Amino acid sequence: MPGPQKIMKKMTAAGTLPPFLSLFFFILLLFSNPLPVSSVRCNKDDKKALLGIKAAFNNGDHFASWTEESSCCEWYSVICDAESGRVMELNIFDADFAGSIPAAIGDLSYIHSIVFYKLPNVVGPMPSALAKLKNLVYLTIRETNISGPVPDFLSELTALNQIDLSFNRLSGSIPSSLGDLHNLTSLDLSGNQLSGTIPPSLFQKITMKEPPSLRLSHNDLTGEIPPAFGKVGFFEIDLSQNRLTGDGSLLFGRSKPTSKIDLSRNQFEFDLTHVEFPEAINVVNLNENRIHGSIPAQITKLENLQHLNVSHNDLSGQIPSGGEMGRFDESRFLQNTRLCGKPLPLCK
Ligand SMILES: *[C@@H]1O[C@H](CO)[C@@H](O)[C@H](O)[C@H]1NC(C)=O
Ligand SMILES: *[C@@H]1O[C@H](CO)[C@@H](O)[C@H](O)[C@H]1NC(C)=O
Ligand SMILES: *[C@@H]1O[C@H](CO)[C@@H](O)[C@H](O)[C@H]1NC(C)=O
Secondary structure (H helix, E strand, O other): OOOHHHHHHHHHHHHOOOHHHHHHHHHHHHHHOOOOHHHOOOOHHHHHHHHHHHHHOOOOHHHOOOOOOOOHHHOOOEEEOOOOOOEEEEEEEOOOOOEEOOHHHHHOOOOOEEEEEEEEEEEEOOOHHHHHOOOOOEEEEEEEEEEEOOOHHHHHOOOOOEEEOOOOEEEEOOOHHHHHOOOOOEEEOOOOEEEEOOOOOOOOOOOOOOOOEEEOOOOEEEEEOOHHHHHOOOOEEEOOOOEEEEOOHHHOOOOOOOOEEEOOOOEEOOEOOOOOOOOOOOEEEOOOOOOEEOOOHHHHHOOOOOEEEOOOOEEEEEOOOOHHHHHOOHHHOOOOOEEEOOOOOOOO
C-alpha cells in the first residue's frame, strides 16, 4: 500500500508538468485502464461519515486523498463493496494525526472491519456511536493512546468475531457482557491498565467451531482463572504479567486444542506433577510464579514444543530428557531450588 507521502508526491509531480503533457498522460491513463476503480460509486452517506472523520482528525495529511470531488471508494485506507459501493473496511495505520475517534464512525452502517493501528496521537474514549455498527466483524484499535473503559456496548455488536484493543491506555474492568458475543473467537486486551478479575462469562456461549484465543497480558488483573475456563479448550491463552493467583492447571489437558499457554509473571500456585500437556502444544511459559511439584515426563512426547520456560518457580525433581527437551538451555529452568538434571547440574 502506498504511504500518504507517496501519493502527495505523485500529485505534485503531475501538477508541474506542461499542460499538453498532462493531457497526454490523462489520455494514456484512460485507455490503459478500461475499468477504473472509480466505476464503484461511493455511497453518499458513507462519504459524509468519512469526511466527518477526516474533519475530526483536523484534516491530517493521512487524509489527503479524501476529497469531495473523488469517489470515496478510491480513497486511501477505504475499501468498498464492489457492487453496493458501501464502505466495508477502514484500515488506518502508521500515522501521526491527532484527535479522538469521532461519533461519525457510527454512520458507516455496513462496515465489517475497522483497523486503527499505530496511531500514537489518537486519544480519548471509544465513542458510544460504535454501538451502531451491527455488521462489524473485526475491530482493531491497537497501539494508540485511547483511554477510558472497555465499553459494555461492544456486547451489542453481535457479529463481532475478533476484538483487538491491545496496547492502549484502557482502564477499569473487563465487562462480563463480552461473554454474550456468540461469534467471538479472539479477544486481545493486552498492554492496557485493566484491573479487577477475569469475567467467568467469557467464551461460555460461543457457537463457532474454531477454538478461541484470549490475550490479557500486561495488565493489572487479580483473582483466579475462572473454573469455567477449564472446559473452554482455548487455541491460545496468554495471561502473562498480571497479578493472578491460584490454579493454572485447569487450562491444561491432553485432548485440548491448545497451542500456547503463557501464565508467566503472575502469582499462580499449583502442582505441576500430574498436569497433562495438550498434545499439539507449541509454547508453555510458566516462569515467575509459585508453581511446585515436578515436570511431567509426558513433556518429552510433545512433538511441537518449541518454547518452554519454567524458571523462577518452586519446582523440584529431575528434568525429563528426550523429545524436544534437548533444545532448551538452562535459562528456562533456573531459580527452582530443587530442580536438577540436564541442562542444570546433575541430580545427586
Ligand atoms: C502514547 O503517547 C505517548 C506520548 O504522550 C507516546 O510516547 C506513546 O508512544 C504513545 N503510545 C502509543 C502506543 O502509541
Ligand atoms: C455468526 O457466524 C455465523 C457463521 O459464520 C454466521 O452465519 C452468523 O450470521 C454470525 N452471527 C452474527 C450475529 O453475525
Ligand atoms: C525464562 O524466564 C526467565 C525469568 O522470567 C527469563 O529471565 C529468561 O530470559 C527466560 N528465558 C528465555 C529463553 O526466554
